[in-house]
Amino acid sequence: MRTDGPKLSYVVNVRGGHGTVKDVKKAIAKAGGTVVIAYEQIGVIVVHSQNPAFGETIRRARGVESAGATRTNPIVPQATKDIGSIAEPLTAEQAAAAAADAKAGEDPLEPLQWSLPAIKADKAHQKSLGSKKVTxxxxxxxxxxxxxxxxxxxDERASANCVSGAPDTTAGSWRPAAGESDHGTHVAGTIAAAKNGAGVTGVAPGVKVSGIKVSNPDGFFYTEAV
Structure with a gap:
């Protein structure tokens, strides 16, 4: 059995039946694969392997419904706790001008958020900022x-890094690493930036927000992550 190929990620779908997942795990190991995580309730196993023939071999194994690589490029090692770059900040003059235009109860940069009145979120805020029971x-x-x-x-308890296919809930694992996109941070702010007298305000500044990181360092979203 060869193990000199690039390390690829595979999703193996298991047929239903008592004991099937256990048998397929044995077949995976025999074919040169390493189980990353098994979602036994739905019969899905995420596997890494450097055997170029792994996919072909495991598809012939008893109990396997289907199997295939989720990518053609090898798995890229990743950092998970670094904080990525942020967008170019406003100048002091721009921030001061916005703050001067802020009405009572508005965050200092809220006057720059044309999107809030465009969807009437500012009117909705007069009724409710959202519930802390919602994440x-x-x-x-x-x-x-x-x-x-x-x-x-x-909400840290509801956050994780799922890039490998297995949830990593280590503190900070959900952050974008240095050099990675800050798109998720931007989206989180659009949804739930706190109304706290600083910066901007989210559409629902009273709700909780969590981060589920599913993008690899190259910015790709693979099947096993989502």
């Missing part, structure tokens, strides 16, 4: 929970 998950490139507009509303 909105941002399934994206990761969320920087250290951002002062996100920290008050961030």
């Amino acid at each position: 909105v998950a941002v399934i994206d490139t990761g969320v920087d929970d250290t951002h002062p507009d996100l920290a008050p509303n961030f």
Whole structure:
């Protein structure tokens, strides 16, 4: 059995039946695969393998419904706790001008958020800012929970890094690494930036937000992550 190929990620779908997942796991190991995680309730197993013939071999195994690589490029090692770059900030003059235009009860940069009145979110805020019982998950490139507009509303317990196919709930694992996209952080802010007297305001600044990182360092979203 060859193990000199690039390390690829595979999804193996298992046929229903008592004991089938256990048998397929044995077949995976025999074919040169390593189980990353098995979702036994739905019969899905995420596997890494450097055997170029792994896909062909495991598809012939008893109990396997289907199997295939989720990518043609090898798995890229990733950092998970670094904080990625942020967009170019406003100048002091721009921030001061916006703050001067802010009405009572508005965050200082809220006058720059044309999108809130466009969807009448400003009117909705007069009724409710949203409930802390609600958590909105941002399934994206990761969320920087250290951002002062996100920290008050961030839910660590509902956050994870799922890039490998297995949830990593280590503190900070959901953050974008240095050089990675800050798109997820931007989306989280659009949803739930806190109304805290600083920065901007989210559409629902009273709800909680969590980060589910599913984008690899190259910015791709693969099957096993989502």
